[in-house]
Amino acid sequence: xxxxxxxxxxxxxxxxxxxxxxxxxxxxxxxxxxxxxxxxxxxxxxxxxxxxxxxxxxxxxxxxxxxxxxxxxxxxxxxxxxxxxxxxxxxxxxxxxxxxxxxxxxxxxxxxxxxxxxxxxxxxxxxxxxxxxxxxxxxxxxxxxxxxxxxxxxxxxxxxxxxxxxxxxxxxxxx
Numbered sequence: 001x002x003x004x005x006x007x008x009x010x011x012x013x014x015x016x017x018x019x020x021x022x023x024x025x026x027x028x029x030x031x032x033x034x035x036x037x038x039x040x041x042x043x044x045x046x047x048x049x050x051x052x053x054x055x056x057x058x059x060x061x062x063x064x065x066x067x068x069x070x071x072x073x074x075x076x077x078x079x080x081x082x083x084x085x086x087x088x089x090x091x092x093x094x095x096x097x098x099x100x101x102x103x104x105x106x107x108x109x110x111x112x113x114x115x116x117x118x119x120x121x122x123x124x125x126x127x128x129x130x131x132x133x134x135x136x137x138x139x140x141x142x143x144x145x146x147x148x149x150x151x152x153x154x155x156x157x158x159x160x161x162x163x164x165x166x167x168x169x170x171x172x173x174x175x
Contacts, residue, residue: 044104
């Protein structure tokens with residue numbers, strides 16, 4: 001699989017943004033960019049998986065909340081108030097407060113070996129979102145190490161413009 005110490009580790013629950021219910025242009029933005037702004041020493045060399053949940057409904061899958069939410073390993077969680085409609089569990093057209101846990105590969109040289117055979121960079125591999133089918137939350141093993149001063153921003157890709165309405169792996173879930 002991978003060199004010792006290079007398997008991804010789940011973070012504690014992260015919640016650095018709170019939606020403003022009085023502002024239709026607000027929302028909840030648990031993005032990697034916002035996490036780094038909140039904690040410049042947060043390091044996640046590569047996000048391999050992500051789990052998103054509503055703070056007030058931690059046992060309810062986000063697909064069942066009736067909100068349009070992006071939960072992706074490329075950007076984190078994005079919920080725009082302007083995308084929400086009244087109905088379902090939420091009677092107001094605003095985002096719930098969400099939190100995320102990510103499975104991060106440590107920022108160690110052994111975890112990202114280079115062969116030295118080529119000077120070109122391979123294109124990024126397609127990424128998918130694995131949404132859990134049970135209500136069992138991941139068992140976070142603790143926050144990422146803050147003992148290193150190296151900050152690595154997760155790779156970014158252009159998100160697809162389509163959305164899905166099922167829990168099929170993808171970068172955006174629309175419910």
